[in-house]
Amino acid sequence: MITGLIYKAVTKPPFVIHGVRKIVQGLSYQENNGLPPPMDILKDLGYSKMKLTRLMNLYYNQAEVDKAKKKLQERQGEEHSSVSILTRNMEKTHPKAQGWCIQNITISQSWRRKECVTTADIFYRSTEAIMKFGADLSLIRTVFDDMEIDPRVVRFYFANLYVSAVFFPILFKHTDGVEFLTHIKEHDQRFWFLAAKAVSRYLAPVNRYNYRTQNKLWSVMQEQPRESLDKYLMATMGDYHKEHLPRIRKKAWR
Secondary structure, eight states: OOHHHHHHHTTSOOSEEETTEEEEEEEEEEESSOOOOHHHHHHHHTOOHHHHHHHHHHHOOHHHHHHHHHHHHHTTTOSOEEEEEEOOOSOOOOTTOOSOSEEEEEEEEEEETTEEEEEEEEEEEEEETTHHHHHHHHHHHHHHHHTTOOOSEEEEEEEEEEEEGGGHHHHTTTSOHHHHHHHHHHHOHHHHHHHHHHHHHHTOSSOOOOSHHHHHHHHHHHTSOOHHHHHHHHHHHHHHHGGGSOHHHHHHHO
16 A cells, blocks of 8 residues: 555645545655555455456557567666657546546666666546545556566556545555544644544444445444544544444543
């Protein structure tokens, strides 16, 4: 899970705040330690292998990957090489689709004293920062593996990126929830208020969600330690949060 991107995104001025989503523009992010294996990424996010299959169908263009791999192999030993992979395969058919989210992957290499340094740059039209981008990393890692490369420096560029409080239960498995909400509050009071209310609702002991995704995420939140979040939310929005405490805890807070 690349939490650094999400921490960075919530500090930026919003282009749009829509419901519990904050959309920012023109964001870049750099990962200096490479990417984990595809299945590890999917497991962390609660996806099955089928998610990678869907991404491969949409974005994995075998001819593009083969052409880029061949070109890099032909240029082994050169001081500088750079190849581009267009990430378009099957057409998106959903009526609300606005095009492919991942636009392009550029791989660059430099041979220095028989040692190859490889970097990667990935360009996005738009994506959601927790679940969708997290799953995309499994696709990107697969492209790297098929090209037999392992870039340690991977740079991402987002024309549009949105952070949704809907997916905070997954994020809170990888970062401290109170720390993250405090971080949001320091930079964006409006989004913090909406996000904190969403987190509070996920902590309610009775599941009142109708959508399958939110049902699942409610269960994820219920399995996590809640004491520090309860304390934080009672201190910052007690009148709202007290209605989402377990019954015995609700009496204790009154």
